[in-house]
Amino acid sequence: MRPADDAPFKDWIATSAVRAKPPLTDFALGRGDDLASVRWFVFGAQDELLSHPALRPLGLAERNRLAAARLVQFLDDMTLTEHRIVNTAAQAIAQNRLKDFLPEPMALDALKLYTDEGYHAFFTAHASRAVRQCFSLAARDEPSLKIAALEAWVAEAPPAQRDLAWFMVGFVGETMITKAIVDAMRGTAHSGLQRLLLAHLEDEWVHARYFAQAFALVWKGLDASARAHWGGQLPRVMAAFHARDPRLHGEWLEQAGLDAAARERVLDRLCGGEGLTTRTRRLCANTLQVLERCGAFKHKAVRERFVEAGLIDPDHRR
Numbered sequence: 001m002r003p004a005d006d007a008p009f010k011d012w013i014a015t016s017a018v019r020a021k022p023p024l025t026d027f028a029l030g031r032g033d034d035l036a037s038v039r040w041f042v043f044g045a046q047d048e049l050l051s052h053p054a055l056r057p058l059g060l061a062e063r064n065r066l067a068a069a070r071l072v073q074f075l076d077d078m079t080l081t082e083h084r085i086v087n088t089a090a091q092a093i094a095q096n097r098l099k100d101f102l103p104e105p106m107a108l109d110a111l112k113l114y115t116d117e118g119y120h121a122f123f124t125a126h127a128s129r130a131v132r133q134c135f136s137l138a139a140r141d142e143p144s145l146k147i148a149a150l151e152a153w154v155a156e157a158p159p160a161q162r163d164l165a166w167f168m169v170g171f172v173g174e175t176m177i178t179k180a181i182v183d184a185m186r187g188t189a190h191s192g193l194q195r196l197l198l199a200h201l202e203d204e205w206v207h208a209r210y211f212a213q214a215f216a217l218v219w220k221g222l223d224a225s226a227r228a229h230w231g232g233q234l235p236r237v238m239a240a241f242h243a244r245d246p247r248l249h250g251e252w253l254e255q256a257g258l259d260a261a262a263r264e265r266v267l268d269r270l271c272g273g274e275g276l277t278t279r280t281r282r283l284c285a286n287t288l289q290v291l292e293r294c295g296a297f298k299h300k301a302v303r304e305r306f307v308e309a310g311l312i313d314p315d316h317r318r
């Protein structure tokens with residue numbers, strides 16, 4: 001059992017965004033159309049899309065629109081991930097369906113996490129709508145490749161194992177989300193969006209600690225064959241969280257005026273397998289650390305799957 005003062009949600013009433021930052025429900029970008037002509041992005045070499053040489057000829061308006069389309073997709077995807085993916089995992093814990101592994105106070109804490117994600121989904125959807133209006137971007141209703149891949153992965157598990165499968169999805173999602181938000185903050189020049197992302201990030205630091213503690217308990221409770229099974233499957237879950245949609249990226253690039261050959265060059269780098277491995281490894285650094293701390297890589301079968309996926313080095317210490 002964890003000591004009470006190590007409970008990630010112990011200050012939740014005073015510090016969570018839903019309790020301490022209600023003005024985020026009034027999210028507004030500012031005044032009118034001229035916002036579209038202000039620079040929206042922070043240009044940096046780590047921005048794989050905007051720093052690609054094929055995009056050099058683009059002017060501010062095209063770059064802004066591209067950055068806005070990507071931001072809207074990030075926000076929409078986050079909205080859906082919060083209530084359709086993470087909160088499905090939170091429900092499994094909150095309803096004590098993982099009681100073989102997790103003590104009851106953690107089930108109660110899962111309801112705090114559930115509440116946070118509902119609020120995040122709400123203010124994130126607001127922000128997406130505001131950016132979309134500012135740039136006259138069309139709404140997209142279809143779920144991303146990520147959501148489809150994660151749901152398909154859970155559906156493959158036998159019914160009796162689905163709660164555990166959802167838990168694994170929640171663990172990966174909640175231990176990598178902080179880095180994804182930091183990335184989005186780095187690339188965004190708008191101060192209102194920065195504030196919103198920071199409020200989200202502060203909650204997610206708590207969630208990441210919670211899921212790290214929960215994973216340690218679940219891992220401890222699994223026998224050797226279950227560890228080999230679930231541990232070996234995690235690279236697929238981690239990759240699913242970071243897949244990019246080549247069709248969507250192709251559309252944005254076409255709208256920005258890139259010809260087919262230039263689009264191909266950008267998509268190769270952004271959506272290809274090597275890019276996915278590098279991105280997954282970087283954004284899942286915290287997830288990988290938790291796995292290391294739990295001793296997951298001491299299991300040969302697990303270690304081999306991670307090496308195959310390029311998420312740890314072949315000479316990873318045992």
Ligand SMILES: [Fe+2]
Pocket residue numbers: 082116117120200203204
């Ligand atoms: Fe969240």
Ligand SMILES: [Fe+2]
Pocket residue numbers: 086117174177203204207
């Ligand atoms: Fe979260």
